[in-house]
Amino acid sequence: MPAIAYVNGKFSPIADAVVSVEDRGFQLGDGIYEVLRTHGGRLHATPEHMRRLFRSLDAIKLKHPFTAAGLEKIILEAVKRAGFGDSLVYLQITRGATKRTKEFPKGIEPTLVITVRELQLPAPALRERGVAIMTADDIRWQRCDIKTVCLLPNVLASNKAIAAGCFEALFVEKDGTVNECASANIFIVASGVVATPALGTRLLGGITREEVIALARKNNVPMEERRVTLDELLAADEVFLTGTTAEILPVVKVNDRHIATGKPGPVTKRLHDLYRASIA
Ligand code: PDD
Numbered sequence: 001m002p003a004i005a006y007v008n009g010k011f012s013p014i015a016d017a018v019v020s021v022e023d024r025g026f027q028l029g030d031g032i033y034e035v036l037r038t039h040g041g042r043l044h045a046t047p048e049h050m051r052r053l054f055r056s057l058d059a060i061k062l063k064h065p066f067t068a069a070g071l072e073k074i075i076l077e078a079v080k081r082a083g084f085g086d087s088l089v090y091l092q093i094t095r096g097a098t099k100r101t102k103e104f105p106k107g108i109e110p111t112l113v114i115t116v117r118e119l120q121l122p123a124p125a126l127r128e129r130g131v132a133i134m135t136a137d138d139i140r141w142q143r144c145d146i147k148t149v150c151l152l153p154n155v156l157a158s159n160k161a162i163a164a165g166c167f168e169a170l171f172v173e174k175d176g177t178v179n180e181c182a183s184a185n186i187f188i189v190a191s192g193v194v195a196t197p198a199l200g201t202r203l204l205g206g207i208t209r210e211e212v213i214a215l216a217r218k219n220n221v222p223m224e225e226r227r228v229t230l231d232e233l234l235a236a237d238e239v240f241l242t243g244t245t246a247e248i249l250p251v252v253k254v255n256d257r258h259i260a261t262g263k264p265g266p267v268t269k270r271l272h273d274l275y276r277a278s279i280a
Contacts, residue, residue, distance in 0.1 A: 004082040006074055006114040011081060014115055020097035023111050028102075029150035031094030031111075032056035035244050037119055038079055038087040039279055044244075046072055048207045052147060053091070059146045062095050064110045071112075078116045086119040088245065092149060122167075122246055127272075130252030130264045131167035133241070135230065136160065138171035138179050138202065145201050154182040168241060170254065173202070178228045184243035185209040186228070186251075188236040189267045193222040195232075208242040208275075215274045221267065238265030248272040 005017030024030035034053045037044050050068035057064055071091070079087050096108035122131075136157035141150070157169035161182070168181040180186055180203040187196045187209075194216050199205050216223040233239060239251040239259045248271055250264030 002082075003115060003117040004078045005116075006078050006112070008109070008112055011078065014117075017113070017115075019111055019113065022100065023094055023097040024100075024105075025092060025094030025111060025149055027100050029148065030060070031092055031149045032060060032062070032147050033090065033092040033149050034147060036075070036089040036091070037244050038084075038089070040085065041076075041079060043072070043075065043079070043089070044279070045207050045211070048210065052205065052207065053093075056147045057093065059143070060095075060148065061104070062093065062110060064093065066093070066110075066112070074112075075114060075116075078114050082116040082118075084116070084118040086121075088117045088119040090115045090117075094149070119245065122249060126167065127249060128264070130250035130262075131241075132165065132253035133168045133170050133181065133251050134161040134164050134166040134255055135172045136169040136182075138173050140171065140202075142201050144179070144203050145199070145205060147204060158182040167249075168251075172230050176229045176231060177202075178230055178233055179203045180206075181241050181243075184241040184246050184249075186233075187212065187240050187242065188228055188233050189238035189240075189265060190232065190236045192267070193224060194267060194271075195224040195226060195228055197228050198225040206242055206244075208244055208247065211275065211278070212242050212248060212271055215271060215278060219270075219274060221271070234259070236260070238268050240268040240271070248275055 002013040005012055005014045007017050034049050036049050075089055092113045094111045096110050098105040098108050140153045161169040170181050171179045185206040234257050237260050241249050250268045252259050252262050
């Protein structure tokens with residue numbers, strides 16, 4: 001089965017899918033996206049992803065005719081056509097294709113692109129041993145809570161991290177405030193208390209982040225959403241990151257520093273076990 005694409009009403013193999021050279025997503029980064037996954041044929045956390053999608057559309061004032069039910073129907077059809085065991089669903093909506101102008105264009109339809117690929121989870125060895133991450137100055141714009149396709153700072157930071165043999169880049173403010181990774185949220189565990197940076201305009205409200213917070217609270221694991229500093233993170237007992245494809249992944253090294261013993265910790269493992277059980 002090939003990976004499947006859907007572009008403005010038409011399904012095709014990904015290799016045959018095209019958008020206009022004048023698409024505003026391509027020329028201006030004028031669009032938003034979502035990444036969902038399936039467990040088997042079942043979409044995970046659809047209402048949460050849809051809520052974030054519509055919040056992103058509203059935040060960039062993108063007028064559109066889409067409904068959550070309508071989008072879900074198309075996604076499920078694409079997932080069915082692709083036929084993978086577990087799928088990674090990418091959905092992007094841009095302000096459409098027209099002559100390049102900064103002004104919002106009138107009288108054009110948004111571009112809807114959905115792709116479905118086979119889901120690649122991190123290798124089991126990474127989960128068992130934990131990953132290394134690398135800090136990066138947070139040079140992003142002030143609305144990181146919107147899931148926009150303008151990801152150049154994330155691309156550059158990720159590549160610097162990968163070149164250094166790291167799994168992820170961790171965005172940190174000049175004053176030492178930790179925000180999030182280039183494609184994931186970040187958590188620390190210190191003296192049995194789990195903490196993650198509070199929501200705001202400097203980080204994306206991850207769906208997995210919300211799931212982990214809810215699981216911790218439900219299972220009486222002390223949980224705080226607040227400012228987290230890099231010093232605190234380096235001194236933590238455990239660090240882990242969360243994301244749709246990463247799930248809950250232990251971080252054992254930050255730059256040249258090991259976190260605690262340099263091995264994944266029990267709270268991270270427990271939360272991941274709870275996460276897996278909640279899906280099953
Ligand atoms: N990334 N923060 C950033 C900057 C992200 O890009 C992501 C997700 C997350 C985690 O969000 P969630 O738990 O909803 O996946 C946090 C997706 C997977 C991506 O860009 O590929």
